[in-house]
Amino acid sequence: SLPPFDYSPSQYAGPTADEILAKRRAYLSPSIMHFYKNPVNIVEGRKQYLFDEEGRRYVDAFGGIATVCCGHCHPDVVEAIVNQTKKLQHSTVLYLNHAITDFAQALASKLPGRLKVVFFTNSGTEANELAILIAKLYTGCHDIISLRNAYHGNAAGTMGATAMSSWKFNVVQSGVHHAVNPDPYRGIFGADGEKYARDVQDIINFGTSGNVAAFISEAIEGVGGIIELAPGYLPAVYNTIKKAGGLCIADEVQAGFGRTGSHFWGFEAHNVVPDIVTMAKGIGNGIPLGAVVTTPEIAEVLTRRSYFNTFGGNPVCTAAGLAVLKVIEKEKLQQNAFVVGSYLKERLTALKDKYELIGDVRGRGLMLGVELVTDRAKKTPANAEILHVMEQMKELGVLIGKGGYYGNVFRITPPLCFTKEDADFVADAMDLTLSRM
């Protein structure tokens, strides 16, 4: 049974799931997907739990796609948002307001070296668009290198850098080269990071004039299926890129804010210091906010023209961001992600020994992946099976994510306040479902 939780959701008097679904079909873009045959109507959230219209509780193992780091409706974050909303909901960064500068300072203090200049955006896509623009301006080059299997966003530049056909439309996306993914499970060089890194040098040698604007990558690919870059890869590639005059961009949209447990930022586990760091998702615990952080020298390039957006650095969002940083620290959420994530990974790895269907268990902290395959030797994606397991886990009270190029990888990215009991509940639900197949 679900871990005990002393909270009763309020009586729901809104429309039913069927009514909402009908409206969604009529008025929302048909592109919006849903994982379940009968989508759940989520009406309330507290900590690591979500409640449906009947007051039924679910363990949220997806965390709003690695976004709700402090837990749903964390009282400190809610209070910060409410207080700021009452004082000043919006003006513009053309005027001064300390909600914005206080958060910029606190954020900069979490980054190493000379990464001290913050530019706020509204999303991860915008943050990466800006990072790519800055790199092009700073270097005077056009070529961007990203990894096959990466997800960086869905605007013109970031869709180009994203490298999965299912996320790309057939429009012109020039100047991007996609390097061989250093994927220890499916990649051609196994876990040998330095071998994969040679592909980046090859791209520079054979596909560019010898200079590049930037290399951009996640530390753990999220949408791509929770793939940890092979060890040794990032330091080697960062060296190569520096020699080619380019900047290194770390996309921390999913892996940042303590999610990986061992470090606050995903790149730190690879012993590299990027030139530009982009972030979103966890930064506001669900409030739309993103940021680009870089050095004063690099940030200077934006002064050549006007560069500005209306909402980036909205005081309500930055007040939320400051509260998030304080909660992560006060409640030791990064440390918790390490302890609970390591425990859950052990439990999932034990399931891999028990069930042939599990081909791989990977990830760090509370950013874990479980890849399902129908044939371990051939690594055949288990697409029908993953949908079935997902449905069954929902029935048992677990909402879990899914992704990967083949769509056959469970993504476990819960709020960082997840407990060992929650971890057991998720692992038990998966165990029970797999035992019935």
Ligand code: PMP
């Ligand atoms: N980068 C990464 C690593 C992401 O996972 C995402 C979102 N899934 C983005 C960028 C884009 O962020 P957003 O959806 O906020 O535009």
